[in-house]
Amino acid sequence: MMTDVTLTVNLINQHMNLKLVVPISTPIYSIKKAILNHIGSGSTESIVVCKDSFEAKNELHNDNATLEECGIEGNAIIYFKFNVKDTSIADPILMC
16 A cells, blocks of 8 residues: 655745655655746756755755655655755855
C-alpha cells in the first residue's frame, strides 16, 4: 500500500508556501520540479532543499532519493531557497 506525504514547502525569507500531497516514493527532483512549476522559472540545480529546518546539516543532496529514503513521512515541512552562487567560477572574486 502506497502512503502519501503532505508537504508544506516554504521559501526561506519569502512569503511563498506550497502544499503538495505526493506518494512517499516521490524523488526529491520531482519536488524541485513542482516548486519550479509553481514559481514559473529556474532550474532544479538552483534549488537547495532541507527537511525540518534550513541548516546545512539538513540539506537533501541526493535528488534521486525518495521522500521515504530521506526520512520524510506523514505531514512534513520542507524548506527551500535558490542557490545564487555561480558554480561556473571555481574561485569567485568579489568585485566592488
